Amino acid sequence: MDSQQFREAATATIDEIITYFDTLGSRGVVSAVEPGYLRKLLPAEAPQDGEPWADIQKDIEAKIMPGITHWSHPGFHAFFPCATSYPSILGELYSAALSGACFNWICSPAVTELETVVLDWLAKLLGLPACFLSTGPTRGGGVIQGSASEAILTAMVAARDKYLRETLPFPYPLPSSTSSPATDSSDTDTETANAREEAIARKRARMVALGTTLTHSSARKAAQILGVRFRAVRVSARDGYALTAPALAAALAECRAQGLEPFFLAATLGTTDVCSVDDFAGVAEALDADYEAAAAAGVVFSGGGDGFGGRHGDGDGAGDGQRTTTNNGCAAVAGAQGQSRPGEVWVHVDAAYAGAALVCPEVQARVRIGLIERFHSFDMNMHKWLLVNFDASCFFVRDRDWLVRALGVNQAVYGNKASDGGLVTDYREWQIPLGRRFRSLKIWFVLRSYGVKGLQEYIRRTIALGEQFAASLRAREDLFEIVAGPSFALTVFRLAARSEGETLEERNALTRALYEKVNATGKIWLTSTVLDGRFAIRLMTGVRTTEREHVEAAVKTLVEVAEEVMKG
Amino acid sequence: MDSQQFREAATATIDEIITYFDTLGSRGVVSAVEPGYLRKLLPAEAPQDGEPWADIQKDIEAKIMPGITHWSHPGFHAFFPCATSYPSILGELYSAALSGACFNWICSPAVTELETVVLDWLAKLLGLPACFLSTGPTRGGGVIQGSASEAILTAMVAARDKYLRETLPFPYPLPSSTSSPATDSSDTDTETANAREEAIARKRARMVALGTTLTHSSARKAAQILGVRFRAVRVSARDGYALTAPALAAALAECRAQGLEPFFLAATLGTTDVCSVDDFAGVAEALDADYEAAAAAGVVFSGGGDGFGGRHGDGDGAGDGQRTTTNNGCAAVAGAQGQSRPGEVWVHVDAAYAGAALVCPEVQARVRIGLIERFHSFDMNMHKWLLVNFDASCFFVRDRDWLVRALGVNQAVYGNKASDGGLVTDYREWQIPLGRRFRSLKIWFVLRSYGVKGLQEYIRRTIALGEQFAASLRAREDLFEIVAGPSFALTVFRLAARSEGETLEERNALTRALYEKVNATGKIWLTSTVLDGRFAIRLMTGVRTTEREHVEAAVKTLVEVAEEVMKG
Structure with missing residues (x-):
């Protein structure tokens, strides 16, 4: 395909994309194909000779579109949104043209530097404490990850390595772990190194990551990948499905009693099931109390590690600082990098979806976002509810060295003056992948394109749609019971009880019938969850194209089907 | 931005991209900006009001381009290529418009099904054994990962879990690891469960992943993420930097002697430093001998696990099959999923770059790609040398259940009829991220667009350019010594010795001077490596836009600077 052919092909593609968005509402929301539909339509092998673009393009509507579920459809009320917008599509277009692996600064300085700048913009826009800015007092900063799952995995790896570095009685990681590939690590397999590997393995075996029963499954998956234990603290309707100080305190005490060492906690701002927000103040309180109690009970947090932790070789010791608070309100400590108590539990705030709403100052105030200065990392997906298409998971950390020490692996071929000089950011050291x-x-x-005001307007509009929806349900208490919300444009509900004697199973079955019949209409798409055994339906109103009339239509459909189900 | 504004903006963007590619050779290869250049050019915060596209677009040339290193520039001879091509850009354009999270089949059946089909196309095109096809005899298949690092991490996680499942004397993973988030895992914290967690932790502590001193750093990083030991087997120039049977046998014996349990080996087809290819037959031989010796020595591979391993609940036991070979040439075993000996070392073949050359039958024959039927997983990046832009790491596994059992985590909100029915692929269970x-x-x-012939022509052309370059160096033995290659369009070389008495340090310093001076010209970009203490320069000719004349120009520059360095 030469330049001229590309111009024609791209123009035709742009036309098709515009038509797609302009007529999206007329398609069914969810694909109705049967499993295996596409293989029947395609050849068994790649063609020997190249095909003209016109032949390829016509297969989009003919073969691909029937298998697409339309996440930007106004009737998409499932899961959370997965955004797209015209300016974002243009960003992908330039990005594809400027394709590069971009693991180091020199691989394209603009790729690294624009990321640092726009994530600082975003941190300010979300009202994050200054310690999460790249220019902040604690050497923090943001990095774009592919997904919230990758962000929580990255956080957990950094947390584990920070904990080991701070609590082992010898340097961690061991020299062999950071040696160059040109050096056989068996060179260092002395008895000492082996004994230390054993000690690390023993400690790893006692470490435990915590979440709640509503923490996203990615936390459990991350623990599975790390090979560490995971404990889910039960959260309940009584507490609005939020993690509280007493519940966390009990879980921590249980772990300590079993000889386990908690090192990581996933706190959530907007759980997937109900958009609940954990009690940040309570979490900080419970962790403080646990730390003091454990220290008093003789749990040794501070090892003799000399800070041997990577190529920076700055030799700062763990546990050499006292906790202080700087005048910008960020928890920080005297000393280069020791902004936390040695061995304290790393708190990661998963705000994958609801974090987007922090663009509104009233939301920042309501969730008291300033409290997260006590925590270690924060993640939100612009690709969910903030008009940037997948993937754009924005991950912030209070001290970037925590990442670099855990994830920086050297290889001779990646050496270059800018990196070796230590003046630049190489984002490969902040993430799992290289490129x-x-x-x-x-x-x-x-x-x-949107500006701050445009984004605020969009978030407020979709939150209002959620309130409109919830109000419509409340107006029909004969048919519906709200289980949770509306919270961040998400309402969770079930069918009202038909009689006082109705069992949980009966009510679940009826609610499931409602759910399945509504989805079968093809007009809207809902997802479901199970809360303490109660089957419930989630309806989210965050999609860019959803307007008041669409929510009204959804209510109408729900009412019609609910009346039918209740009768029959 | 409305439809009409998008049409104008996209048209202007397409124009700019075409101009970019048409004039690319006239730009410097590597960005020459100083660290921090971009922050000075941008506001400190996001704008309050939206800006028109024209204002945004003009910043691309003014502010971004100076910070771009041009990976598609004909003088880009560094690292490996990172591809882009017009058809691929169109793919990204549609993908951005159809944005969705697509973790499950129903999230867009076409996204899952096209991936399965094109990865089968690719497996056939690369000549992979049939066991890596989704339609093959062993329930294999391919999945697109973001990078080779993610692929090797995924493989290592699956390998570790497979090993534990097969060698522990009780079911693995423990029930609590797969329970739904609605269930507090502490419900199952019986004494038995705790004792089992301890046993798993003890075994994990003995497990070791192997690679070579030229294995990509992502293997070591994956081991660091998993928290398992890593040993690098030394490979040397004498063996063409390939892993051989004797070297692997010695490393395995050393591990066994230390009471360690090898569970994973990263073998490489095309190492980053020199594009060497490990001896696949030798690797298989050494692993067979190790397995038999360990079994004879009483190492217990087969536990009493009952195959309790996930939601499939198929109850197949580990180690219940005998090794056989099916008539299609794939190693397989009687029984539903037991295609491998219990507890055997998982071999992952990292062909990130050079795997692209397998589109040529002569390369398939030369590396004897059929031998990998003995191994467990294979990965190659189409985004390096096969004209698809980043990211497209194509990861194949011989039994997809190995992935699903290690990475499948349930959450009520993701339940749906198609998934629950087990008839479809949910790729979230084949990877680290969810979406x-x-x-x-x-x-x-x-x-x-290219067709098989077009891709073969491209690969052969760029391999020939590598041979042209190496021949030019050989014609000037007074100036250059080839250290390795040409192999897969990569040549590694250093300055010739000026005298017999020249020390390694002197020669390294002169070669480094050559390297730095050539890069300083801005005409071409090279990277370097260190092999057994010898500083060497890598020159790769795989970029799509590189032609004979560019290689000639590169040689001319190298000769001029080398003569200058040799004199001075």
Whole structure:
């Protein structure tokens, strides 16, 4: 395909995309194909000779579209949104043209630097404490990850390594772990190194990550990947499905009693099931009390590690600082990098979906976002509810060295003057993969095209749609019971009880019938969950194209079907 | 931005991209900006009001381009290529418009099904054994990962869990690891469960992953993430930097002697430093001998696990099959899923770059790709040398259940009829993240636009350019010594010795001077490595835009600077 052919092909593609969005509402929301539909339509092998673009393009409508579930459809009320917008599409277009692996600064300085700048913009826009800014007092900063799952895994790896570094009685990681590939690590397999590996393995075996029963499954998956234990603290309707100080305190005490060492907690701002928000103040309180009690009971947090932790070789010791608070309100400590008590539990705030609403100051105030200065990392997905298309998970950390020490692996071929000089950021050391796309472009375009006011208006509008929906349900208490919300444009509900004697099973079955019949209409798409055994339906109103009339239509459908189900 | 504004903006963007590619050779290869250049050019915060597209777009050339290193520049000879092509850009364009999280089949059946089909196309095109096809005899298949690092991490997680499942004397994973989030895992914290967690932790502590001193750093990083030991087997120039049977046998014996349990080996087809290829037959031989010796020595591989391993509940036991070979040449075993000996070392073949050359039958024959039927997983990046832009790491596994059992985590909100019925693929269970982009579109477009012949022609052309370059160096033995290659369009070389008495340090310093001076010209970009203490320069000729004349120009520059360095 030469330049001229590309111009024609791209113009035709742009036309098709515009038509797609302009007529999206007329399609069914969810694909209705049967499993295996596509293999029947395609050849068994790649063609020997190249095909003209026109032949390829016509297969989009003919073969691909029937298998698409339309996440930007106004009737998409399932899961959470997965955004797209015109400015974001343009960002992907430039990014594809400027394709590069971009693991180091020199691989394209603009890729690294724009990312640092726009994530600082975003941190300010979300009202995050200054310690999460790259220019902040604690060497914090943001990095774009592919998904919230990758962010929580990255956080957990950093947390585990920080904990080991701070609590082992010898340097961690061991030298062999950071040696260059040109050096056989068996060179260092002395008896000492082996004994230390054993001690690390023993300690790892006692470490436990915590979440709640409503923490996203990615936390459990991350623990599975790390090979550490995971404990879910039960949260209940009584507490609005939020993690509270007493519940966390009990779980921590249970772990300590079993000789386990808690090192990580996933707190959530907007759980997937009900959009609940954990009690940040309570979490901090419970962790403080646990730390003091454990220290008093003789649990040794501070090892003799000399800070041997990577190529920076700055030799700062763990546990050499006293906790202080700087005048910008960020928890910080005297000393280069010791902004936390040695061995304290790392708190990661998963705000994958609801974090987007922090663009509104009233939401920042309501969730008291300033409290997260006590915590260690924060993640939100612009690709869910903030108009940037997948993938753009924005992950912030209070001290970037925590990432670099855990994830920085050297290889001779990646050496270069800028990196070796230590003046630049190499984002490969902040993430699981090596290479990375130019994802900050689409964020930059969206922030500039919409402006802060445009984003606030969008978030407020979709939150109001959620309230409109919940009000419609409340107006029909004969048919519906709200189980949770509306919270961040999400309402969770079930069928009202038909009689006082109705069992949980009966009510679940009827609610499931409602759910399945409504989805079968093809007009809207809902997802479901199970809360303390109660089957419930989730309806989310965050999609960009959803308007008041669509919510009214959804209510109408729900009422019609609910009346039918209740009768029959 | 409305439809009409998008049409104008996209048209202007397409124009700019075409101009970019048409004039790319006239730019410097590597960005020459100073660290921090971009922050000075941008506001400190996101704008309050939206900006028109024209204002945004003009910043691309003014502010972004100076910070871009051009990976598609004909003078880009560094690292490996990171591809882009017009058909691939169109794939990204559609993918952005159809944005969805696509973690389950129902989230867009076309996203899952096209991926399965095009990865089968690719497996056939690369000559992979049939066991890596989704339609093959062993329930294999391919999945698109973001990078080779994610692929090797995924493989290592699956390998570790497979090993534990097969060698522990009780079911693995423990029930609590797969319970739904609605169930507090502490419900199952009986004494038995705790004792089992301890046993798992003890075994994990003995497990070791192996690679070589030229294995990509992502293997070591994956081991660091998993928290398992890593040993690098030394490979040497004498063996062409390939892992051989004797070297692997010695490393395995050393591990066994230390009471360690090898569970994973990263073998490489095309190492980053020199594009060497490990001896697959030798690897298989050494592993067979190790397995038999360990079994004879009483190492217990087969536990009493009952195959309790996930939601499939198929109850197949580990170690219940005998090794046989099916008539299609794939190693397989009687029984539903037991295609491997219990507790055997998982071999992952990292062909991230050089795997692309397998589109040529002569390369398939030369590396004897059929031998990998003995191994467990294979990965190659179409985004390096096969014209698909980043990211498209194509990861194949011989039995997809190995992935699902290790990475499948349930959450009520993701339940749906298609998934629960077990008839479809949910790729979230084959990878680290939950959500995923529609990445198969760009692969489909590239395979169809170029056709098999077009891809073969491109690979052969760039391999020939590597041979042309190496021949030019050989013609100047007074100036250059080839250290390795040409192999897969990569040549590694250093300055010739000026005198017999020249020390390694002197020669390294002169070669480094050559390297730095050539890069300083801005005409081409090279990277370097260190092999057994010898500093060497890598020159790769795989970029799509590189032609004979560019290689000639590169040689001319190298000769001029080398003569200068040799004199001075």
